Amino acid sequence: MAKIITKNLNLWYGGFHALKDINSSFEANRITAIIGPSGCGKSTLLRVFNRMNDLIDGVRTDGEVLIEDTNILNSQTDLVVLRKKVGMVFQRPNPFPLSIYENIVFAEKIHGEGVTRDKLDEIVETSLKGVLLWEELKDKLNEPALKLSLEEKQRLCIARLIAVKPDVLLMDEPCSSLDPQATARVEELMRELKNKYTIIIVTHNMQQAARVSDDTGFMLLGELIEFGKTEEIFTAPGDRRTEDYITGRYG
Amino acid sequence: MKNPYRTQNIAFFFLFLATLLIIIPVGLIVVVIIQKGLPAINWQFLSDIPRQGMRAGGILPAIIGTLYLVTGAIIFALPIGLLSAIYLSEYAKDNMLTRIIKLAIVNLAGVPSVVYGLFGLALFVVFLKFGASILSGSLTLGIMILPVIITASSEALESVPYSFREVSLSLGASKWQTTRHIVLPNALPGILTGTILGLGRAAGETAPILFTVAAFYLPQLPKSIFDQAMALPYHLYVISTQVPNVDEKVRYGTALVLLTLVLFMNLVAIIIRYKFRKNKKW
Ligand SMILES: Nc1ncnc2c1ncn2[C@@H]1O[C@H](COP(=O)(O)OP(=O)(O)O)[C@@H](O)[C@H]1O
Numbered sequence A: 001m002a003k004i005i006t007k008n009l010n011l012w013y014g015g016f017h018a019l020k021d022i023n024s025s026f027e028a029n030r031i032t033a034i035i036g037p038s039g040c041g042k043s044t045l046l047r048v049f050n051r052m053n054d055l056i057d058g059v060r061t062d063g064e065v066l067i068e069d070t071n072i073l074n075s076q077t078d079l080v081v082l083r084k085k086v087g088m089v090f091q092r093p094n095p096f097p098l099s100i101y102e103n104i105v106f107a108e109k110i111h112g113e114g115v116t117r118d119k120l121d122e123i124v125e126t127s128l129k130g131v132l133l134w135e136e137l138k139d140k141l142n143e144p145a146l147k148l149s150l151e152e153k154q155r156l157c158i159a160r161l162i163a164v165k166p167d168v169l170l171m172d173e174p175c176s177s178l179d180p181q182a183t184a185r186v187e188e189l190m191r192e193l194k195n196k197y198t199i200i201i202v203t204h205n206m207q208q209a210a211r212v213s214d215d216t217g218f219m220l221l222g223e224l225i226e227f228g229k230t231e232e233i234f235t236a237p238g239d240r241r242t243e244d245y246i247t248g249r250y251g
Numbered sequence B: 001m002k003n004p005y006r007t008q009n010i011a012f013f014f015l016f017l018a019t020l021l022i023i024i025p026v027g028l029i030v031v032v033i034i035q036k037g038l039p040a041i042n043w044q045f046l047s048d049i050p051r052q053g054m055r056a057g058g059i060l061p062a063i064i065g066t067l068y069l070v071t072g073a074i075i076f077a078l079p080i081g082l083l084s085a086i087y088l089s090e091y092a093k094d095n096m097l098t099r100i101i102k103l104a105i106v107n108l109a110g111v112p113s114v115v116y117g118l119f120g121l122a123l124f125v126v127f128l129k130f131g132a133s134i135l136s137g138s139l140t141l142g143i144m145i146l147p148v149i150i151t152a153s154s155e156a157l158e159s160v161p162y163s164f165r166e167v168s169l170s171l172g173a174s175k176w177q178t179t180r181h182i183v184l185p186n187a188l189p190g191i192l193t194g195t196i197l198g199l200g201r202a203a204g205e206t207a208p209i210l211f212t213v214a215a216f217y218l219p220q221l222p223k224s225i226f227d228q229a230m231a232l233p234y235h236l237y238v239i240s241t242q243v244p245n246v247d248e249k250v251r252y253g254t255a256l257v258l259l260t261l262v263l264f265m266n267l268v269a270i271i272i273r274y275k276f277r278k279n280k281k282w
């Protein structure tokens, strides 16, 4: 089932045409990778889905982005509701300068009035279990999150996100600051998470896309050149430029 | 061939000299004031009203007056300053108008304090009919330190990493919730430090209180915010220039109390900043 569909999506930063006629469809409970050289518009596309581009002055979009049949580019879209449903993991692990516990319950405390301590404890436990950190961290929940290792921080950020109970996880190069072992473990976690979520991951690392994703989109200069099953894209690309990129003829 | 270490050493020498040139006068002032003022400090000096035409007794009304003024100024200026800083750095679009406003605020910080005094006289004392009173004086001092508070608060707010705001918004928090729960707590130490430093300056100013509150001589403590009050800087001016035959140690004693008050405030600011730096986590 298609969770997110884009129809003739265009985006401009002022006069710069950053996304050109993007037509794509992202399936639920699958991992879709977006690959392409640096500056081709991967992050921009990702940030359309939770309307984070709204924060930037002078951004203009047209076309449609349907999430469960609602066009979220609509001016009536409730951004709070949208962003609770479509969450984002950033390139650099960015926990708040708070305790591990407070990081995870941050959104719940803001959204839910008068939530009980038991409820919060429960959220912390499920979220940390969800990212396979519970056993390691259950005895130091009140320690500052910024003391954790990079990998733990990134996992914590994912935990903080799934505490909001989103449907879609947008991940913008989530492993780019991690070493290979940590990367492997986070990829394992992503495979685990896809049973519950729709995952879209931006990566400049083709091996990662090949390892972890079910579908892949290849972007170049703001265009979505090719979109399909990862296997097919990597074994029998339909477009010359995709093939060039995959075989390493681009940077 | 040039010896890079020699030029470096010469540069260091001049830098050190420049620093010395700043430290020596400050140090001398402090030493002289302590030396000449300390003999005057005793319990009576701190707790009694001035007597014998301010040549004896204590300076309690001036101490209390200054504390009232400083408190009044902060009650008025901190909320307003903080709110405008939040508006300017979090909400206002970065356009011509905003830039003009910011520039105006920076310039206001450089306006001579006597101008604030005249402004306070015209607005609070005369126009709003508060008379010469603690209220008028506090408001005038408050207005004088507003630019300092706004500038310091804006800087503190802007030093909070953008990524914190981004994550918070991406988790569905509104802009206000982000400001309130993420930006503000992380900016608070910087805001407090700036405010206290501004306040320290206000505590020692004579010109803004001259026309708006300061009493030449008031043997009792103020009873309401509509009363006039004595204040340390003005009292110091009075006993130094307006009253003949005041013992030198009384004058320096008064200066010492004022200096201690200001240094104490700065010390608090430094401690806050130090604690924050130590725990600063990003
Ligand atoms: N805030 C912005 N303002 C103007 N141009 C931008 C902005 N952000 C990104 N761009 C431009 O849009 C293009 C796509 O950027 P981005 O989506 O970050 O690429 P990627 O994530 O694929 O590396 C780049 O050419 C970049 O320079």
Ligand SMILES: [Mg+2]
Residues within 6 Å of the ligand: A042, A043, A044, A172
């Ligand atoms: Mg990017």
